[in-house]
Amino acid sequence: MFAKLKNLPLGIVLFxxxxxxxxxxxxxxxxxxxxxxxxxxxxxxxxxxxxxxEFAHYIGISIALASVxxxxxLVLLVPTVVxxxxxxxxxxxxxxxxTLMPLVIPVVALAIGAQNSLxxxxxxxxxxxxFLYAVLAMPYAYRTLDTGLKAIPLKxxxxxxxxxxxxxxxxxxxxxxPVIRGTVLSALFMSLALSFGExxxxxxxxxxxxxxxxxxxxQQNVMGAIALSVFSLLAIFIxxxxxxxxxKPATSQALKEEE
Amino acid sequence: xxxxxxxxxxxxxxxGTLSGxxxxxxxxxxxxxxxxxxxxxxxxxxxxxxxxxxxxxxxxLANFQVALGxxxxxxxxxxxxxxxxxxxxxxxPGAVIAYVIESRxxxxxxxxxxxxxxxxxxxxxxxxxxxxxxxxxxxxxATAVLRAFGINIYAGTFTLYSxxxxxxxxxxxxxxxxxxxxxxAVHGIRKEWQEAAKNLGATTAQFWRRVGIxxxxxxxxxxxxxxxxxxxSAYATARAMTSGSVALVPLMIGNLVDGNVINDQMNLxxxxxxxMVLVSLVAMIxxxxxxxxxxxxx
Numbered sequence: 001m002f003a004k005l006k007n008l009p010l011g012i013v014l015f016x017x018x019x020x021x022x023x024x025x026x027x028x029x030x031x032x033x034x035x036x037x038x039x040x041x042x043x044x045x046x047x048x049x050x051x052x053x054e055f056a057h058y059i060g061i062s063i064a065l066a067s068v069x070x071x072x073x074l075v076l077l078v079p080t081v082v083x084x085x086x087x088x089x090x091x092x093x094x095x096x097x098x099t100l101m102p103l104v105i106p107v108v109a110l111a112i113g114a115q116n117s118l119x120x121x122x123x124x125x126x127x128x129x130x131f132l133y134a135v136l137a138m139p140y141a142y143r144t145l146d147t148g149l150k151a152i153p154l155k156x157x158x159x160x161x162x163x164x165x166x167x168x169x170x171x172x173x174x175x176x177x178p179v180i181r182g183t184v185l186s187a188l189f190m191s192l193a194l195s196f197g198e199x200x201x202x203x204x205x206x207x208x209x210x211x212x213x214x215x216x217x218x219q220q221n222v223m224g225a226i227a228l229s230v231f232s233l234l235a236i237f238i239x240x241x242x243x244x245x246x247x248k249p250a251t252s253q254a255l256k257e258e259e
Numbered sequence: 260x261x262x263x264x265x266x267x268x269x270x271x272x273x274x275g276t277l278s279g280x281x282x283x284x285x286x287x288x289x290x291x292x293x294x295x296x297x298x299x300x301x302x303x304x305x306x307x308x309x310x311x312x313x314x315x316x317x318x319x320l321a322n323f324q325v326a327l328g329x330x331x332x333x334x335x336x337x338x339x340x341x342x343x344x345x346x347x348x349x350x351x352p353g354a355v356i357a358y359v360i361e362s363r364x365x366x367x368x369x370x371x372x373x374x375x376x377x378x379x380x381x382x383x384x385x386x387x388x389x390x391x392x393x394x395x396x397x398x399x400x401a402t403a404v405l406r407a408f409g410i411n412i413y414a415g416t417f418t419l420y421s422x423x424x425x426x427x428x429x430x431x432x433x434x435x436x437x438x439x440x441x442x443x444a445v446h447g448i449r450k451e452w453q454e455a456a457k458n459l460g461a462t463t464a465q466f467w468r469r470v471g472i473x474x475x476x477x478x479x480x481x482x483x484x485x486x487x488x489x490x491x492s493a494y495a496t497a498r499a500m501t502s503g504s505v506a507l508v509p510l511m512i513g514n515l516v517d518g519n520v521i522n523d524q525m526n527l528x529x530x531x532x533x534x535m536v537l538v539s540l541v542a543m544i545x546x547x548x549x550x551x552x553x554x555x556x557x
Contacts (some may be wrong), residue, residue, distance in 0.1 A: 010363040013356055021379065024431070027394035033493040076291055083287035087547045091288055097547075104543040105303060106492030109532040111304025112516065116309055116529065134298045138482050190381070191551035199384045199495035200509075204516050214385050215499060229389035237378055 014245045025233070032227040045227035052224075054213060062210035066195035067127065069133035073191050074184065076134070079172050081145045084152050099142040102135050110135065111204035126207055133195035138166040140194065141187040148183025149176075193236050294345035303536070310529035319396030326399040331531060339421065339538065341507065345426045345433060350483045352430075353437020354445075354475075360438070361445040372438065379435035389497035391428045395419055422505050425497050426490075433486050440485055444478030481549035484542045491542070492535060508535055 033041040049055055102110070114132055115123070122128045157179060161171040171180055177184060197210045208216070210232070218225030263282065313319040325331070360372050394401035396419065407414060417423055448471060456466040494509040501510070508531055514520040515528040 007363060009359050009427055009463060017356055020431075020434070022373070023401045023404065024390055027293050027404070028390040030400050031393035031398075072294075076294055080288055080291040088284050088287055091284055095288055095291065098300075100293065100547075104488065104539055105299075106491065106509065106532070106535045108494055108512050109306055110299065110302055112512065112528055113304075113306040113534045115516070116299075117302045117305035131294075131298045135295070135549040138295070163481055193381060197381070197384050197386070202497075204513060206517075211385060211495075214389070218389070218532060223467070225451075226389050226393045229386035230393070233382065233386045235383075239373060240378045244359035244377065 006193060011222060012148060015108045025230075028226065028230050029234070030222070032230045034223070035221070037068075045223045046231065048221065048224045049228050049231070052217070054217075058208065058210040058213040061126070061208075061258075062196050065130050065133065066192045068127060068130035069137065069195040070188050070191040072134040073137060074128060077141055077145055077187070078137075078177060078184065081142065081149055081173050082154070082158075082176055085146070085149045099138050101139075103139040107136065107200040108204065111201045114201070115205055123205070129198075129202060129205070129207055129209070130195070132201050132205075133192070133198050136198065136201070137191035142189050144187040144190060145180075145183055148180045151183075152179055186243055189240060193240055197232070197236065277541055306529045306532050309526045310533045312486050312526055314523075314525050322524055322526045323534075326525060326530040326534055327525055330506055331508070331511065331534075334508045334511050335534065335538075337506050338360060338491055338508045338535075341422055341425065341497075342542075344485040345429045345490035346483050346486035348426060349430045349433035349486055350441075350479065353434045354441050354479060354482075356434070357438045357441040358445050361442055369442075371443070375434035376438045380432050380439055382432045383493065384495040385499045387428060387431060388496045391424075391431070392419060392500075395427075420501055420504060421555075425500050425505065428500060429490050429493065431489065435488065437482055437486060440482045441478060444475055444482075477549045477552065481546045484546040484549075488539050488542045488546075492539060 030041075032045055033043070035042050035044045037044075080095070084095055088095070110132065114128070117129065155174065157176060158171050161175040162168075166175060168184050197211055198209075202209050203215075214225055214228050214232075216227070301539055305392060310322055311318055311320070313321060356372075360369055364372065393399055396402065397413065419427070422519065452470060453466055456470055461469070492509060494513065497505070498510055501507075511520070512528050512531050512535075515531070
């Protein structure tokens with residue numbers, strides 16, 4: 001009884017937070033199943049989405065752009081963060097600072113700047129978006145990788161690899177990266193999800209992706225746009241939660257032992 | 260080891276710290292730094308540069324003069340109020356949730372809340388706007404559920420398509436963001452400190468007034484600033500929600516870029532963008548300083 005009373009504030013907070021998170025989500029999901037024509041619920045709005053010829057086209061574009069962005073980030077960040085943790089302690093404050101900046105500077109300013117400064121050939125190729133998405137996901141990916149690398153005995157591992165004759169390239173990509181694959185995966189999926197949902201830069205540079213397409217179709221079919229929004233939110237939630245669970249098997253194992 | 264050898268070693272290591280080693284260090288971060296230079300700092304520099312140019316490239320302050328006048332003055336004041344109200348109204352519940360979960364929740368619950376918050380904090384954009392329009396619109400079932408419990412959100416003048424509506428929608432990702440950034444600070448309030456205060460005869464209220472709140476206050480303010488910057492510069496959700504009916508700086512910049520609004524000063528948008536950068540920097544520099552200070556005892 002005493003224990004229950006003591007946990008009352010926790011219960012209240014969990015209940016209110018749960019309602020706050022799930023009520024709009026569940027309610028929007030219900031709304032997206034409404035069929036005003038026949039006044040019942042069904043999958044019509046979702047079927048309508050899949051009938052749109054642009055659907056596959058834009059999903060394809062968005063996945064391609066997000067994949068390239070994530071690849072750029074990993075290739076750039078994994079070696080740099082390993083390097084910083086091994087040798088570059090002095091440069092840390094500087095690198096911490098420049099990788100945090102995309103969080104500080106309004107995205108609108110970056111979009112205008114890109115439009116203003118990048119050469120013609122870069123602006124006429126949609127893959128320029130991947131580079132800008134990589135910039136925007138940088139603060140998150142950098143911190144994720146940094147936390148992951150701090151949790152392993154990096155020095156020992158790299159010295160062992162180097163001692164056995166591996167060069168830096170082999171040490172980073174074939175020894176260290178597999179050790180932190182959980183962290184690399186979370187950084188990868190985080191940047192995939194962020195890039196997939198990016199709207200500001202995409203629309204200000206006048207490109208169309210899955211995200212901007214949703215606003216376009218909302219003008220023809222609001223129910224379709226709502227169904228699409230619910231679908232993409234739920235897909236990203238499930239995706240990120242699964243990754244979160246998969247990426248931390250070691251921690252949850254440790255927790256189990258603790259209990 | 261001979262004297263000469265020691266000398267050279269000394270010399271080498273000295274020179275090493277000065278040139279060879281630092282060169283190596285810089286090479287290690289060169290790819291990242293050049294990437295950020297080309298795709299981030301160079302575009303921003305170009306905005307700054309162009310904001311002081313007129314249509315033929317001559318130096319001028321005219322862009323800023325227009326940017327400081329109407330209707331942009333109202334837009335700046337709207338955006339700053341949106342940022343402030345949104346930050347305060349999300350920071351308080353976020354701080355309470357972080358405190359209750361950190362102090363009363365088990366390890367597993369804390370982990371769970373952290374990953375859910377992480378996921379929610381990345382939401383936003385157009386899908387979030389549509390989700391709220393469906394749920395809390397006049398016909399939405401969330402509105403109906405709340406009404407069944409005696410809460411009629413449409414009793415007053417509230418609509419989703421106003422500043423209040425945008426603040427409400429933003430809270431969906433801002434409260435989780437607060438939970439993420441504030442939890443480490445709460446975690447840092449060690450149980451031992453509370454016990455130590457109690458042993459020295461302090462009441463719970465005294466502990467909070469003299470120890471707890473003074474310790475948490477800097478982190479609270481810095482989290483508040485982070486939320487301010489996020490709400491101040493958010494674009495997609497506001498655009499989808501209000502479709503331009505509320506004057507906000509990012510939306511006005513967007514209208515200029517899209518050519519929806521014609522202005523004969525082609526660099527006006529850049530001056531507005533620099534104004535936004537300036538406001539964000541004013542908020543974020545104290546954030547960074549406080550974070551650094553707070554990390555000392557965490």
